Amino acid sequence: MTAPAAGRAGRPVPALRLGTFRRLPGPAVLAGAVTAALVLLALGAGVFRPLDTYTVALDAALQPPSLQHPMGTDEVGRDVLARVLHGLRVSFGVSVLAALVALLVGGTLGVLAGALGGRVDAAVMRFLDVFASQNHLVFGIVLAVLFRPALGPVGAVLLSVGLTHWTSLARIVRGELIALRGQPFVSAAIGGGAGRWRLVRRHYLPHLLPALVLGFVLLFPHAIFHESALSFLGLGLPPHQASLGNILADGRRSLLAGAWWTSLFPGLVLLAASLAVGTLGEYWRDRHHPRWRSELEL
Amino acid sequence: MIRLVAGRLLTLPLVLGAVAVMTFLMAAASPFDPIRAYVGAETVVDQETRDHIAQAWGLDRPLPEQMARWLGRLVQGDLGRSHLFGGQPVRDLLLDRAPASLLLMGSAMALVLVGGLVAGTLAAAFRDSWFDWLVRGASHLNIAAPSFWVALLALYLFSIELGWLPGAGMSDLRSTGAPRVDLEHLILPASVLAVTQHAWFTLYVRNTLLEVLREDYVRYARSHGMGRWRIMFRHALPNALIPFVTLAGVHVSELLGGSVLIESIFGWPGLGTLVRDAALGVDLPVLVAVTLGSSVLVVAGNLLADVGYRLLDPRVREGLP
Numbered sequence: 001m002t003a004p005a006a007g008r009a010g011r012p013v014p015a016l017r018l019g020t021f022r023r024l025p026g027p028a029v030l031a032g033a034v035t036a037a038l039v040l041l042a043l044g045a046g047v048f049r050p051l052d053t054y055t056v057a058l059d060a061a062l063q064p065p066s067l068q069h070p071m072g073t074d075e076v077g078r079d080v081l082a083r084v085l086h087g088l089r090v091s092f093g094v095s096v097l098a099a100l101v102a103l104l105v106g107g108t109l110g111v112l113a114g115a116l117g118g119r120v121d122a123a124v125m126r127f128l129d130v131f132a133s134q135n136h137l138v139f140g141i142v143l144a145v146l147f148r149p150a151l152g153p154v155g156a157v158l159l160s161v162g163l164t165h166w167t168s169l170a171r172i173v174r175g176e177l178i179a180l181r182g183q184p185f186v187s188a189a190i191g192g193g194a195g196r197w198r199l200v201r202r203h204y205l206p207h208l209l210p211a212l213v214l215g216f217v218l219l220f221p222h223a224i225f226h227e228s229a230l231s232f233l234g235l236g237l238p239p240h241q242a243s244l245g246n247i248l249a250d251g252r253r254s255l256l257a258g259a260w261w262t263s264l265f266p267g268l269v270l271l272a273a274s275l276a277v278g279t280l281g282e283y284w285r286d287r288h289h290p291r292w293r294s295e296l297e298l
Numbered sequence: 299m300i301r302l303v304a305g306r307l308l309t310l311p312l313v314l315g316a317v318a319v320m321t322f323l324m325a326a327a328s329p330f331d332p333i334r335a336y337v338g339a340e341t342v343v344d345q346e347t348r349d350h351i352a353q354a355w356g357l358d359r360p361l362p363e364q365m366a367r368w369l370g371r372l373v374q375g376d377l378g379r380s381h382l383f384g385g386q387p388v389r390d391l392l393l394d395r396a397p398a399s400l401l402l403m404g405s406a407m408a409l410v411l412v413g414g415l416v417a418g419t420l421a422a423a424f425r426d427s428w429f430d431w432l433v434r435g436a437s438h439l440n441i442a443a444p445s446f447w448v449a450l451l452a453l454y455l456f457s458i459e460l461g462w463l464p465g466a467g468m469s470d471l472r473s474t475g476a477p478r479v480d481l482e483h484l485i486l487p488a489s490v491l492a493v494t495q496h497a498w499f500t501l502y503v504r505n506t507l508l509e510v511l512r513e514d515y516v517r518y519a520r521s522h523g524m525g526r527w528r529i530m531f532r533h534a535l536p537n538a539l540i541p542f543v544t545l546a547g548v549h550v551s552e553l554l555g556g557s558v559l560i561e562s563i564f565g566w567p568g569l570g571t572l573v574r575d576a577a578l579g580v581d582l583p584v585l586v587a588v589t590l591g592s593s594v595l596v597v598a599g600n601l602l603a604d605v606g607y608r609l610l611d612p613r614v615r616e617g618l619p
Binding site: 147235 | 313316317320321324325328329438439441442443444446447448450451453454458459551552554555556558559562563573574577578580582585586588589592593596597
């Protein structure tokens with residue numbers, strides 16, 4: 001990556017070099033550090049907090065935060081910190097997969113519309129209008145209810161996020177492709193006998209990659225919110241599974257007994273995760289793709 | 299203008315029809331068994347009874363015919379019957395719950411508009427001051443904070459710990475007579491809904507104001523010695539608020555989504571709680587009706603936005619850049 005590749009508007013795309021990091025502003029660095037720390041904590045949940053997240057200890061129920069239990073214990077005496085760390089891992093995993101599903105749906109439909117144009121384009125765009133006229137949460141709830149018996153709880157959550165969050169990404173991909181289609185190198189490839197599939201694979205997809213990666217990062221906070229909201233309502237992951245939404249649903253029950261710690265800490269972790277990843281994504285977008293600002297609000 | 303409105307009014311039933319068809323197809327594609335949902339998980343029914351129910355409901359007919367019949371009833375305003383709420387017509391159920399939701403969402407919207415306008419204007423007026431930083435920081439935090447978590451914390455703090463406000467229901471359970479709304483029951487859910495939804499509007503007011511304040515006519519007014527606040531209220535704010543109408547439709551639907559979580563936490567007997575209950579009890583007719591209703595909100599909101607935009611901004615009306 002020594003020679004900067006030419007961008008769409010002819011302006012060089014800055015390659016990732018070591019010097020890039022020196023020019024990063026504070027918030028982005030902080031967000032990156034928090035993201036890295038959370039990912040590490042989630043991956044190493046069993047190492048950092050090797051407590052059983054399922055064993056019930058009723059004699060230790062609803063203890064306020066202490067040295068032994070930094071986040072207190074829940075209504076059946078489970079360590080909240082251990083559950084939060086394991087829940088973070090589950091929520092991270094499900095949200096990453098869900099964002100990938102949304103990326104796949106949006107990317108595929110966007111490529112179809114943008115690369116084929118004409119009637120396919122019109123059909124995809126009308127399809128998109130129908131989905132865009134839905135409220136994410138209400139429609140996501142309907143999807144989760146409908147497909148839970150067939151796909152299981154995790155599959156239903158993935159589908160629910162994927163089918164409600166793909167529209168903005170599809171719009172961007174389509175727009176990029178329509179702009180790409182007029183480029184000389186595309187005409188040259190077509191003149192050289194490249195077929196549609198080869199065009200997509202060799203020329204369109206490499207150009208779309210930054211948009212797709214950025215879309216994925218910006219989708220993640222939405223995915224983690226959607227997943228935990230569904231779980232919180234009892235429509236997401238199975239209730240015994242420690243996920244941030246389920247832990248908050250449990251915490252809601254102990255709230256009346258005056259236990260604030262079972263609600264405060266899991267939510268703080270959820271907030272930190274979506275804030276950190278969201279800040280990173282927005283920084284990347286504003287720096288490298290300011291044109292997508294209005295579209296990629298997601 | 300008339301052509302635009304007429305054209306948009308014509309597309310309204312088209313989009314709604316597409317949403318209806320899509321919902322129907324999705325329900326048909328899903329393994330959801332309406333007979334199972336009707337008799338409940340505990341009851342065992344033999345094949346003969348199942349066939350009987352299927353015949354009575356027309357479930358034995360081919361799919362296109364089922365869809366046509368369903369759409370035909372939909373056009374006549376028949377949304378089906380709820381399984382969960384004792385076979386009550388879904389339309390009555392929605393009409394029953396709508397006032398409570400409208401009250402909650404309306405109060406929250408009013409709070410969002412007033413609060414966002416004041417905070418956004420002050421933040422733009424004192425750009426980069428500590429107040430601006432506070433408003434921006436709080437708004438960004440607000441966007442990332444899960445609304446149901448904020449609701450839980452508010453419920454704990456104001457209702458359980460401090461005991462200032464009641465945290466459940468619409469009126470005092472001990473009160474007798476016709477159901478009514480107590481103002482003190484409204485304060486907490488409405489404020490929480492407003493707090494969790496305010497960020498977009500506050501940031502919007504601030505950012506558009508800052509853009510408008512860079513316009514030539516603002517510089518011109520300033521060069522004539524016009525005061526800061528007079529410029530703000532007479533020139534900047536009205537112009538900054540014009541594009542806002544384009545956002546209103548989408549955000550009414552956001553408010554509906556937010557109220558699902560907030561209403562179920564505060565036990566507010568509106569549409570949000572209805573959605574939650576219908577989802578947990580797999581009451582498909584209710585869910586489909588709410589889906590259709592929320593698309594009506596979005597499409598109608600967008601139509602109003604288009605018309606309002608033209609009425610308010612002569613540049614758009616004349617087709618100027």
